[in-house]
Amino acid sequence: MKKNITSILALTVICSVVAVLLAVTNAITAPIIEKNAAAAADEALLVVLPEGEGFTPVDLTTYELPATVTEAFTENNGGVVVKLKTSGYGSDMVVMVGIKADGSVSGAVCLSSNETLGYEKTYGESTVGMTADTIDSLDTIAGATKTTEAYKNAVKDALNTAVILGGGSVDIRDEAQILADNLSAALPAGEGAFEKVFITEVLTDVSAVYKATNGSGYVFVSGETFVGTDAQGTVVSQVDATLSATIAANAQLIINSELTEVDLSGYEMPKQIEKAYTTATGNYVFELKAAGFGINGDEYYYPSGEHIKIKMSLTADGTIIYCETTYQNESEGIGSACADEAFYSQFNGKTAETYGDIDAIAGATITTNGYKTAVSKTFEAIKILKGEV
Numbered sequence: 001m002k003k004n005i006t007s008i009l010a011l012t013v014i015c016s017v018v019a020v021l022l023a024v025t026n027a028i029t030a031p032i033i034e035k036n037a038a039a040a041a042d043e044a045l046l047v048v049l050p051e052g053e054g055f056t057p058v059d060l061t062t063y064e065l066p067a068t069v070t071e072a073f074t075e076n077n078g079g080v081v082v083k084l085k086t087s088g089y090g091s092d093m094v095v096m097v098g099i100k101a102d103g104s105v106s107g108a109v110c111l112s113s114n115e116t117l118g119y120e121k122t123y124g125e126s127t128v129g130m131t132a133d134t135i136d137s138l139d140t141i142a143g144a145t146k147t148t149e150a151y152k153n154a155v156k157d158a159l160n161t162a163v164i165l166g167g168g169s170v171d172i173r174d175e176a177q178i179l180a181d182n183l184s185a186a187l188p189a190g191e192g193a194f195e196k197v198f199i200t201e202v203l204t205d206v207s208a209v210y211k212a213t214n215g216s217g218y219v220f221v222s223g224e225t226f227v228g229t230d231a232q233g234t235v236v237s238q239v240d241a242t243l244s245a246t247i248a249a250n251a252q253l254i255i256n257s258e259l260t261e262v263d264l265s266g267y268e269m270p271k272q273i274e275k276a277y278t279t280a281t282g283n284y285v286f287e288l289k290a291a292g293f294g295i296n297g298d299e300y301y302y303p304s305g306e307h308i309k310i311k312m313s314l315t316a317d318g319t320i321i322y323c324e325t326t327y328q329n330e331s332e333g334i335g336s337a338c339a340d341e342a343f344y345s346q347f348n349g350k351t352a353e354t355y356g357d358i359d360a361i362a363g364a365t366i367t368t369n370g371y372k373t374a375v376s377k378t379f380e381a382i383k384i385l386k387g388e389v
Helices: 002-046 123-127 145-165 175-186 241-256 335-339 341-347 365-385
Strands: 069-074 080-086 093-099 105-112 194-196 208-212 217-222 225-230 259-261 273-279 284-290 308-314 320-327
Touching: 002 093, 069 145, 080 145, 093 123, 093 145, 105 123, 105 145, 123 145, 175 217, 175 225, 217 241, 225 241, 273 365, 284 365, 308 365, 320 341, 320 365, 335 341, 335 365
Parallel strands: none
Antiparallel strands: 069 080, 080 093, 093 105, 194 208, 208 217, 217 225, 259 273, 273 284, 284 308, 308 320
16 A cells, blocks of 8 residues: 555656646747747748738738738738738639738739639739739730639739728729629619619610619619619709700610510521510610530530520611620630620620621630621621511
8 A cells, every 4th residue: 555655656746747847848948939930930921021020910800801811911111911812713712912011012922722724823923013003904814814813803902901901091892892882872772782784775875774673773874973763764863964864865765675576487597696686666686696615616625515695786777786795605714705794895886897896805716706707697687687688
């Protein structure tokens, strides 16, 4: 029994001594470990802000920052490093950006991504020297538009973050948010839910029309001005009398526009024409299929086997009123740009003589040519429907 008690006491003493030694060792080594860890973290930040000193993490909850921002650090010389997560062709592209005290990009690197072409590995180099005022002028890379556009926007978010952390004010809304806010301001009764109207009539001084999904009215975009009307077309926004009268007249055209489908069985139509309609004012609307890369591509880039679908409205004399891509499955990040309004809106106002005068999609000749061919067939279709051929 005495031996057992002696053994227990000895073990207790040994454990106590070991505990004390470990505590002393931890007290000595913990600051060293912490310092080394901090140095390793700083080393990563120095990649994008080489002249940085003394990085301090930012409490993101105390600021209203872009949604892409996941971490931010300030440093003693007034610089900022921002880590962001965005989506390009794939999801979860992580970018780290360094901003100098003068508000210019000192460096940008992609830490991880699921992109396919690899442009995100070097695109950051082109952002060096950019500021919040110049970043929008930076070109994206043809053939990798989604990847480089997402990267560029991440750098823009980082620049805006630096401004905010420095005590400045900046609008961090994206284009979709700005549009939504403008629509809601013009027609509060729309309750924030709008859909774009396919225009079938010639409107005056209007570039776009949106309809409230709850049926409360419309919003007309005239230049930079958003004008709301109720469901009957009465202008409810505070605008001058001239613009109010113009919008009211346009509203009646939209409200009274009706489509009557044409039976094409009695006509020998171009194969691109799938459906045709007429309006009460004598305009035409066509649903088209275009043979882009999805149909005419090669085996190296895996064509989808699907047509581009297009909807177009034209006047009786063959002037394009409105053009819209309704479906596409072209090569992502290349031919898929045919679904961007910046591309298809180029056809608005064009005629049989001028429809080809548009900017082609870079790196997507087959897509562009197939699209233009389909558009050209609408002029022929109008002549057939009018009995002119």
